[in-house]
Amino acid sequence: GLISAVLGAIWATVGLAPIDSKARYTFGFIEMTAGFKLLVFLIGIFAITEVIKFAEEVRSDIRYDIREDVKVKGFGFSFREFRSQFVNTIRSALIGIGIGILPGIGGGVSFMLSYTAAKNSSRHPEKFGTGIIDGVVASETANNASIGGAMIPLLSLGIPGDAVTAMLLGGLMVHNVSPGPLIFVKSGATVYGIFVAMIIAAFAMLVIEFLGLRIFTKILRIPKNYLLPIIVVLCCVGAIGDSNRVFDVWGILLFGLIGYGLLKAKIPLTPMILGFILGPMFELNLRKMSQLFVMDPMSFAERPIAIGFFLVTIVVVFLNIRANRRAID
Numbered sequence: 001g002l003i004s005a006v007l008g009a010i011w012a013t014v015g016l017a018p019i020d021s022k023a024r025y026t027f028g029f030i031e032m033t034a035g036f037k038l039l040v041f042l043i044g045i046f047a048i049t050e051v052i053k054f055a056e057e058v059r060s061d062i063r064y065d066i067r068e069d070v071k072v073k074g075f076g077f078s079f080r081e082f083r084s085q086f087v088n089t090i091r092s093a094l095i096g097i098g099i100g101i102l103p104g105i106g107g108g109v110s111f112m113l114s115y116t117a118a119k120n121s122s123r124h125p126e127k128f129g130t131g132i133i134d135g136v137v138a139s140e141t142a143n144n145a146s147i148g149g150a151m152i153p154l155l156s157l158g159i160p161g162d163a164v165t166a167m168l169l170g171g172l173m174v175h176n177v178s179p180g181p182l183i184f185v186k187s188g189a190t191v192y193g194i195f196v197a198m199i200i201a202a203f204a205m206l207v208i209e210f211l212g213l214r215i216f217t218k219i220l221r222i223p224k225n226y227l228l229p230i231i232v233v234l235c236c237v238g239a240i241g242d243s244n245r246v247f248d249v250w251g252i253l254l255f256g257l258i259g260y261g262l263l264k265a266k267i268p269l270t271p272m273i274l275g276f277i278l279g280p281m282f283e284l285n286l287r288k289m290s291q292l293f294v295m296d297p298m299s300f301a302e303r304p305i306a307i308g309f310f311l312v313t314i315v316v317v318f319l320n321i322r323a324n325r326r327a328i329d
Helices: 002-012 030-034 038-057 079-084 086-101 107-121 133-157 163-174 188-221 224-243 247-264 270-292 304-328
Strands: none
Touching: 002 247, 002 270, 038 224, 038 247, 038 270, 079 086, 086 107, 086 133, 107 133, 107 270, 133 163, 133 188, 224 247
16 A cells, blocks of 8 residues: 555656756656646546456457346335445545545545445455445445535635536636635625535436436446447546646556556555645645755654654554554464
């Protein structure tokens, strides 16, 4: 996990350095001065990696059809299954809200972290990746909860949490509505309108699911040798649409190959996301600290808050190592 996180932090350093804006690891390519976008990284590491893995396992002469005797009733989810997933739902919702609050991360990270948390706490982790209900509930709950979490920094601070809320911020600014602490006083009707719209959207999703569930499952009847190229094309379109750069297509292919290699080496991919996201934040604050304490670099260690965080880090690492050793034994 630590190796994966360090690799993610290294990839995040590509581009212009913070504060002094020096080009790093660009190798003379102007396109690389902007670095790799988070969406490009996520698409490559997870989507393209999975496509390569499936392509390795699937032969073109095999047709994967869903069973004809399977009948989908209602929402395909019984009340008994809902009760059994109560703890998983609450945990995943909290993860989604917490990740959604962090600006610039979005649901792409929250559903993977929630999926990993559900897998680690499951009694049957070997079934994850086969369509087990625990993984589906965890990822979808966190993904939906992150949307509401992203609204918190937007409405309270005026900072969009993801690409969707950034578009919403632009719409609010067009109508002379300035998100921030005073938005509830100056534009209360608009805020409550957003809340009502989110509630209506939640019920609309249920209707769409009920009407389209039997249609969506037909996608599984498409042979994988036809379906996988379509997925790759859609991934490329999504990468280009995010920043209008053809260079990002090469980026997702690069990260797809890297992710596939890490899977072969049995190195987890989720810590790489954390390293890619938190790496730039860590570097920026480290460089700010080095400027503040240029005369005595170790003087920050004398502050109580810094010492407290340092001790907590040591305890967490120690407990993690001990838990891993017990699992091995």
